[in-house]
Amino acid sequence: MDIPGSIFAAMLTPFSEDGSVAPEGIAPLVDYILSRGVHGLYAGGSSGEAMLQSVEERSIVLNELANVARDKCTLIAHVGAAATCDAVALAKLAGETGYHAVSAVPPYYYKHGFSQIADYYRAIAEASGLPLIIYNIPALSGTDIPTDQLLELMEDDRIAGVKFTAPDLFQFSQLRQRAPGNKFYFGTDEMFLGAAAMGSDGGIGSTYNLIGDVYVGIEKAVNAGDIETARKLQRKSGDLVKILLETGVLPGLKHALNRIGVPVGPCRRPFSPADPAALARLDAWMDSNGFV
Ligand code: MN9
DSSP, rough: OOOSSSEEEOEEEEETSSSSBBBHHHHHHHHHHHHHTOOOOESSSSSTTGGGGGHHHHHHHHHHHHHHHTTTSSSEOOOOOOHHHHHHHHHHHHHHHSSEEEEOOOSSSSSSOOOHHHHHHHOOOOOOOOOOOEEOOHHHHSSSOOOOHHHHHTSSSTTTEEEEEEEEEEEHHHHHHHHTTTTEOOOOOGGHHHHHTTTTEEEESSSSHHHHHHHHHHHHHHHHHOOOHHHHHHHHHHHHHHHHHHOHHHHHHHHHHHHHHHHOOOOOSSSSOOOOHHHEEEHHHHHTTTTO
């Protein structure tokens, strides 16, 4: 039940210009991400625009990624869905295709109580046979699972940890302290240093698609006690995120990757093309940060 590595890109999903999923774009994207030293891929989550895809499309993406990358790095499949049966179908697929772990946001749209959420997570763990990482991202999922409930969920041995995408470092450190046997990955890229300093098991984020080396470097610097280097790298991440918040994080990242010859296409509607003035600022940042 091991999940090797600690720094995982929340992988984007390549689309064609007509808006269809482009599985042929997965291999080049994986090669680029891994070339920057990242340890693995977290596929089919928010950064992968999974909530804009059918279960069939999500299955195509997970299958293709398994085929290209299973023997190269750690693979985590995000399988969360509004309906437990959809999450279970994807979890089963992940279990059968060589993923190391699954992850899921709480069931979304309807406001379910804790016992329903717990039932959903148990069903996913059961179906995949893999360690399950709860994806806590209250700003997007609409459900903020409180600390005590997260800890209760992790009493189940199959529930391995949490991908924590929120700014609350106090909650993050409480989880860390109170569940020493579980894994806690931080998902707010612009604050990764804070979490690493407080003792995270790693990070999983969208900007890791472009600058994964920055987060590998932050973790390394923190472990070596080199705070100056860690700060310098975190500032680089912060500068990029500042601009991405103006372009839209996913449209901006896709623009950047397309620009360096990693074809990922556009985001799916209702995402819209980014503001040209913001994209020009992103281009300028890239030019002054060693991207050709
Ligand atoms: O969990 C991502 N969160 C969201 C991952 O998509 C809301 C992060 O990687 C952010 O995109 C990143 C930029 O704000 O921190």
